[in-house]
Amino acid sequence: GTRQFYLVNERKNWTEAQKYCREKFTDLATIQNQEEVDAVKSALNGASGYFWIGLRQDPWIWSDGSNSSYRNWISGEANNPVGDYCVHLISKQENSWHVIECNLASPFICYEAALVLIKEKKTWWEALRYCRENHVDLVSVHTEGIQRWVETVARNSSTDNVWVGLRHTCAQGFWFWVSGSTICYQNWAPGNGTGVEDCSNGERSGAVQSGSKQWISLLETQTLNFICTASQGEIRISVLYSGFVFTHETGS
Structure with missing residues (x-):
């Protein structure tokens, strides 16, 4: 549940x-x-x-x-x-x-x-700020169990992709979760997340596709629905x- x-x-x-x-x-x-x-x-x-x-x-x-x-x-x-x-x-x-x-x-x-879908269109940074001000954080999908929760919640989105707390650093060239958890569990869509990112147009962040529910790399300035964690889970x-x-x- x-x-x-x-x-x-x-x-x-x-x-x-x-x-x-x-x-x-x-x-x-x-x-x-x-x-x-x-x-x-x-x-x-x-x-x-x-x-x-x-x-x-x-x-x-x-x-x-x-x-x-x-x-x-x-x-x-x-x-x-x-x-x-x-x-x-x-x-x-x-x-x-x-x-x-x-x-x-x-x-x-x-x-x-535990998770809340926000059906507003925001950039990745705006989504992060919204979650931290109104809930807890942008969701970090660091287990298969959380991935299943995210899939359930994302079904009702009004955008084709949904921001999650997945962030790329162009300076160091790796992906990380904003919650601080390391990326062990992965669910990248083919051609995403595993190669060198194109940073020529700006920083990139991670989203979940509302169809396949796999993760994709997008420019942080795109405006999407997003998923916040609503309780600390304790x-x-x-x-x-x-x-x-x-x-x-x-x-x-």
């Missing part, structure tokens, strides 16, 4: 919970498969009760706009009522889902995306206001 789940032990209605998650994390929890059901269970850490997740009837749509068709309804649940309804996850019923009025006050589950247990926030990390 590419997200971390957090239990916020404060009672809010669905709309308030959504606002809180969007301010503190990425959004109310989207749960797209059994792996994420298990991750939410770990985030609950034994907590018992009813918890908002990000599913609301409009028709059924996730708070973050994703169109996952995965559902985990309580068996026999009539899940197409008329009116304004949202979804509770019930821990005592194997974390299955229950339809209920959105104005009830409940604790809730947020998620934080497991953090912290206290927000009066609510305890428990975390479980997926994908590590």
Whole structure:
């Protein structure tokens, strides 16, 4: 998975919970498969009760706009009522889902995306600055696992290529990750990255092709979408206001 789940032990209605998650994390929890059901269970850490997740009837749509068709309804649940309804996850019923009025006050589950696609067109330097000011950094793809995350996120890009934190130095003639990690894992497209770079028109940086998802060398002045790392990836247990926030990390 590419997200971390957090239990916020404060009672809010669905709309308030959504606002809180969007301010503190990425959004109310989207749960797209059994792996994420298990991750939410770990985030609950034994907590018992009813918890908002990000599913609301409009028709059924996730708070973050994703169109996952995965559902985990309580068996026999009539899940197409008329009116304004949202979804509770019930821990005592194997974390299955229950339809209920959105104005009830409940604790809730947020998620934080490990990677965020920014659908703005920026040069490589502008992208780097944006990620460092608003998130953590331009993504460094130093393992096959991160490459798979990047492939998933890059599917939704509006440009054919997407900047990542891959940089070439013309002075020394080598590629490096801006995070400081060395380039061991490689996924260059044929004819890219392994020969001498043409520095006659300026410095070059690395991008991922939205089609093949392989890495290519481009002039740093091209304007592309880009992918930021949104969280440091550490497991953090912290206290927000009066609510305890428990975390479980997926994908590590």
